[in-house]
């Protein structure tokens with residue numbers, strides 16, 4: 279969800295105003311996914327690298343998360359959304375941790391849409407914590423190093439119980455992954471747009487989904503094996 283700061287600067291507003299407008303965009307996109315039957319949506323709200331921002335911006339982002347959680351948890355529960363968080367919670371305030379847990383509990387029975395918010399998350403952190411947990415199993419003698427394969431490592435990662443993402447969208451014009459779901463994105467289609475996150479909404483989602491629908495996913499196979507014509511290759 280990139281571009282909040284620039285959106286605000288363009289309007290001569292403080293960066294925080296961009297993040298506030300970003301929350302409204304989150305609303306629209308979650309609603310879109312519910313209507314269109316998109317089952318899983320993962321949003322990158324705060325990276326481990328974001329701690330390097332000015333303290334005042336970090337403070338207002340954390341406040342914004344907390345307020346949004348307190349305000350939205352009931353509505354998400356009513357709208358059949360199951361909310362989950364990924365990332366290192368130990369770096370967050372105990373109040374925020376508490377409300378994250380409460381919102382997860384409140385929405386746990388829902389199955390229509392999975393909304394996952396990545397907070398204090400990083401793809402490398404996730405792989406490291408998975409490796410540590412395999413290491414511990416080796417220490418206890420439960421596992422031998424030779425038994426480790428992609429399946430075993432993948433099972434220790436955040437979101438192990440969900441399908442790998444079909445589509446990655448980055449708003450705000452930069453064309454990089456910035457440490458988001460590094461393992462899970464191995465075969466994900468990438469989509470980059472100049473649109474700043476606060477301006478991102480249903481029309482932008484429609485565009486991204488249309489581009490995705492035109493892509494040919496081969497997962498290492500040749501076009502003939504995927505049922506597509508060779509001249510469709512892209």
Ligand code: FPP
Nearest residue numbers: 279280281282283284285300301323343346
């Ligand atoms: C990146 O834009 C955005 C963030 C670091 C924060 C994203 C958070 C929100 C949109 C709020 C989400 C809220 C909930 C409840 C999930 P940037 O500040 O880096 O923008 P810039 O590149 O223009 O400076």
